Amino acid sequence: MGTDMAAPGQPRCASYDAIVIGAGIQGSFAAYHLALRHRDTLLLEQFFLPHSRGSSHGQSRIIRSAYPQEHYARMMPHSFHLWQQLEDEAGTPLYRRTGLVVLGPAGDPELEGCRRSLGPGDILDEGTLTQRFLGLHPRRGDVALWDGSGGVLQADRALRAVQDAFRRRGGTVRDGEKVLRIDPGAVLTVTTTAGVYRAPRLIITAGAWTNAVVAPLGLHLPLQPLRIDVCYWKEKEPGSCSAVTPCFIATGLPYAPHGIYGLPALEYPGLVKVCYHYGSPTDPEERDRTLPGSPRPHVALLSNFISSYLPGLETQPAVMESCLYTNTPDEDFILDRHPKYNNIIIGAGFSGHGFKLAPVVGQLLCELSLGEKPSHCMAPFAISRFPGVLCASL
Ligand SMILES: Cc1cc2nc3c(=O)[nH]c(=O)nc-3n(C[C@H](O)[C@H](O)[C@H](O)COP(=O)(O)OP(=O)(O)OC[C@H]3O[C@@H](n4cnc5c(N)ncnc54)[C@H](O)[C@@H]3O)c2cc1C
Structure with a gap:
């Protein structure tokens, strides 16, 4: 043309x-x-x-209706509709519905914003949470919101x-x-x-x-371009974390102020994707250059999270990949x-x-x-x- x-x-x-x-x-x-x-x-x-x-790049991205900011929450029904249209046109599935749990202390602004976007009736009690999400151990006082529309886009x-x-x-x-x-x-x-x-x-x-x-x-x-460590964590018992667990977002963690998110084991059997929603400032031309003595800084924070919230996973990542965020203030x-x-x-x-x-x-x-x-x-x-x-x- x-x-x-x-x-x-x-x-x-x-x-x-x-x-x-x-x-x-x-x-x-x-x-x-x-x-x-x-x-x-x-x-x-x-x-x-x-x-x-x-x-x-990569195989998975979270899609959800739960959004703390109203302007994105209002756009999501339109986006789901357009993804469906592309799926129909492509004749191939692009979205896998798994549901999504938003986890955090009551009163946390991010959690409360998500709660507003979801409406009433979407809070999980502890029994339902552990039934839907085998292997997740919330902290005492955590609230778990359920977004049934949440899932994974096959990126x-x-x-x-x-x-x-x-x-x-x-x-x-x-x-x-x-x-x-x-x-x-x-x-x-x-x-x-x-x-x-x-x-x-x-x-x-x-x-x-x-x-x-x-x-x-x-x-x-x-x-600000940021290099993100995309980490995959191996289950201790093979088969314990299946591909049908929901996605999650954990907010209000004092040691992880930008939040942590996870997706079921889809790209690599037995490896669950759990990442920090932030990274290290970088130049996109030199994304993978790490300075001597400055190892991946956010892996320790993720290990800490995994040992308390997801004790069924090993505490060191089995696979690490890189990706870029480009953040505005x-x-x-x-x-x-x-x-x-x-x-x-x-x-x-x-x-x-x-x-x-x-x-x-x-x-x-x-x-x-x-x-x-x-x-x-x-x-x-x-x-x-x-x-x-x-x-x-x-
Ligand atoms: C690890 C990770 C996890 C994420 N998880 C989620 C998630 O769960 N849910 C979600 O909604 N979003 C998620 N995101 C964010 C989402 O993936 C990005 O917002 C999105 O991919 C940005 O797309 P883009 O087209 O702006 O950038 P890019 O994909 O980087 O595209 C920009 C393109 O421009 C090209 N380009 C640049 N300069 C030139 C030039 N001079 N000439 C020609 N081409 C040029 C580049 O090569 C590049 O291909 C995640 C991102 C990462 C990194």
Whole structure:
């Protein structure tokens, strides 16, 4: 697709209705929504697909209705609906319903926010909790909320499904092409390592690399890439932690202020995924470089949690992988126009909780880029909540 003007041996040169930079889950959904609206769209990715250098790889992500912030809780029914639509289109399951337990001390703000989003009648007594969640030992005084809609999204499969659906609707994916330069204008020019492309609208969803992409456009967003240790813990007794246990989120832990979450043993038989919802500041180009004497800092905290809450698991991880969060100071997403170039839309700062909402995020980015009325209130996602992000020289 696109109006291709490539001569043999020359850089590719083509025009599109829209260009999206970054083929993670957010950019892929944005491109898909543009293609659904019959816009000839180019999706550019710096690495060859699939890759494990960003934030969207791996086999599992939690999806849930329970959300402490009302604006996300309001978006979740829409997101569940759009995931179902993609499942139907792909003809393959992407979501596995397991239920989700939110665990924490009464009065904890995160727990109480989730309680509000779920409504009455969703508190588990201790007997029901241990019946549903074999092996979980809550602390005295913990409250357990039940989110029956909670479950696992099969992340790799979902990413492939949305990219395939985009291609089926005429979209073009060019991977292994890093964007080097963006020239703004009524028709923008995007120069990559292999081509020059033009379009009247651009969406930037470059994950942990967002500031590198937007800096030449005079913007510096308060984004902090974090390396996350993705830890899998072996059950002491084979078969004791089956793949049908619910997901969980534990809040209000004094030694783990960002919370801990877990998913059933799905990717590796007998290994349960339990992670800290925070990481170590990093440069995405050097994610796996650990300095001598600074081992994985959050593993000890997780071991501590496991020995008291999940005593059926060994206290050292059997497998560790890496992934990136890109956090904003308030952990709300950035979904907005560039303050100076209104045909450049930015989606960033998903702060470790963006996967479940990607179908809605993609739709919102698409709506912004086409000048349509957004389907949800955009105030929580505005760039203007962070003063001083635009360089004075612009
Ligand atoms: C360990 C872990 C667990 C998580 N668990 C959950 C969960 O349970 N539930 C949930 O909802 N969310 C979860 N998340 C968060 C979720 O996965 C992310 O919010 C989401 O994947 C972010 O997607 P993205 O498209 O913004 O970023 P990415 O997937 O990183 O995509 C950005 C892409 O842009 C490309 N790019 C960058 N610069 C350029 C350039 N110059 N030219 C071309 N391409 C470029 C990158 O290569 C990359 O592929 C988790 C994240 C991690 C790391």
